[in-house]
Amino acid sequence: MSRQVEDFVPLNPEQVSIYSCGPTVYDYIHMGNARTALVTDIIRRYLAYRGYNVKLVQNLTDIDDKIINRAAEVGVSAKQLAHENGEAFFEDSQRLGIHPADVHPKATEHIPEMISLIQTLLDKGAAYVIDGSVYYRVNQFAEYGKLSNRKPEDLLAGARVEVDERKEDPRDFDMWKAAKPGEPAWESPWGRGRPGWHIECSAMAMKHLGETIDIHAGGEDLLFPHHENEIAQSELATGCTFARYWVHVAFLKIDGTRMGKSEQNFILLRDALDNYPTEVIRHFLVSAHYRHPLDYNPESLTKSEGALRRLNNCLDALKKYEGQFEENGIETSSLQDAVQVMKSQFTAAMDTDFNTAQALGAIFTLVGEVNRSLSASNKAYAPALAQAYQALTETCEVLGIYNLDAQDSSNVEQHDQLVDLLLEIRQDARSRKDWDTSDKIRDRLKELNIEIQDTREGATWKIVS
Numbered sequence: 001m002s003r004q005v006e007d008f009v010p011l012n013p014e015q016v017s018i019y020s021c022g023p024t025v026y027d028y029i030h031m032g033n034a035r036t037a038l039v040t041d042i043i044r045r046y047l048a049y050r051g052y053n054v055k056l057v058q059n060l061t062d063i064d065d066k067i068i069n070r071a072a073e074v075g076v077s078a079k080q081l082a083h084e085n086g087e088a089f090f091e092d093s094q095r096l097g098i099h100p101a102d103v104h105p106k107a108t109e110h111i112p113e114m115i116s117l118i119q120t121l122l123d124k125g126a127a128y129v130i131d132g133s134v135y136y137r138v139n140q141f142a143e144y145g146k147l148s149n150r151k152p153e154d155l156l157a158g159a160r161v162e163v164d165e166r167k168e169d170p171r172d173f174d175m176w177k178a179a180k181p182g183e184p185a186w187e188s189p190w191g192r193g194r195p196g197w198h199i200e201c202s203a204m205a206m207k208h209l210g211e212t213i214d215i216h217a218g219g220e221d222l223l224f225p226h227h228e229n230e231i232a233q234s235e236l237a238t239g240c241t242f243a244r245y246w247v248h249v250a251f252l253k254i255d256g257t258r259m260g261k262s263e264q265n266f267i268l269l270r271d272a273l274d275n276y277p278t279e280v281i282r283h284f285l286v287s288a289h290y291r292h293p294l295d296y297n298p299e300s301l302t303k304s305e306g307a308l309r310r311l312n313n314c315l316d317a318l319k320k321y322e323g324q325f326e327e328n329g330i331e332t333s334s335l336q337d338a339v340q341v342m343k344s345q346f347t348a349a350m351d352t353d354f355n356t357a358q359a360l361g362a363i364f365t366l367v368g369e370v371n372r373s374l375s376a377s378n379k380a381y382a383p384a385l386a387q388a389y390q391a392l393t394e395t396c397e398v399l400g401i402y403n404l405d406a407q408d409s410s411n412v413e414q415h416d417q418l419v420d421l422l423l424e425i426r427q428d429a430r431s432r433k434d435w436d437t438s439d440k441i442r443d444r445l446k447e448l449n450i451e452i453q454d455t456r457e458g459a460t461w462k463i464v465s
């Protein structure tokens, strides 16, 4: 909100509270959504690394125009569509190595809390009812616009304000929408209807984290009006600061333009995960600071693959020194200094508004030092290598770019190359009319559940179960 880096002081030193705006579950999430979710995951991991106890709440918006419209298109109930996409979201998040939040509240399970918050605002004169809908009266909140830093006239020009002649002020927004025929609806003091998007987050954040939360995160597209409206509702109702620190994750771009569903310009996270290992995608997503745009393209992902191969090779070579901290002798090593430098650079980078790009730089500088040290004639002694191993695995765990799965993924690549090699040998045999060898390769691969298909363009293979 102040537009500068500030010291982080949690309201309650015993527990840092984070609220992250989750997906509207009308479809699978794309890589841009994944970036926001991943940033939240890394903030939480880093705060834990720094010794904080963290409570993370990430909501699911499971009732919304988009859900109702999509459900009608595909011919299922809104509830069913939201449920299926909610499950898919959890599945995709898990595949990306994102730890589940402590609470994943659903909007439809918090209707009483939303009604009560709306009632509070009505009682304070900060809302009004028209034909069963309830609107927030923006001019009652003097600080409206303080997060997005917009002047009242800009707020009008920039907002995607629905034309609704009945509103007192075009900036006013609905907190409760009167039911339309055929739409899901709940009972309320103002008649049947459903909540607006903004009130959902205010009510769920306060229910699970209290009136003031430490960190509120979301995509940069949510800054206005969504987060501005969350502040207006929450702060007018409670008289307390709603969120002490805001984190807005920049867009992911593809071919230079914003990745988004409405732009019809997106890569689904699950499709990306079918093509690249988890750690490669994570490395790519943290390769830029979260406030900077990042461009999704095959070249960047290939770069991330190369970087991870270097990291994994280094850690494989270091693993045998794991835990060998004790050794007699007073030998000192420049590698030990490099380990200390890396740890302090990593912390300095992450302390400066979670600068993951610089943090990665520190990690890979140490990887270079380790490789030099391992290939040198006078190798660094074991305790230095053990320290390097520990420092690298701990920091990589914060970014989630190293775990055993990464090992598996490089094995997968090698496996594919080996099968290709066998096919090549079989092709050579066939051109010599050596049918015995050709059949033997086909049959033995079949035993390994690898099926060869001969096509006009040559042989292909697939794994069958």
Ligand SMILES: [Zn+2]
Residues within 6 Å of the ligand: 020, 021, 022, 201, 218, 226
């Ligand atoms: Zn929200």
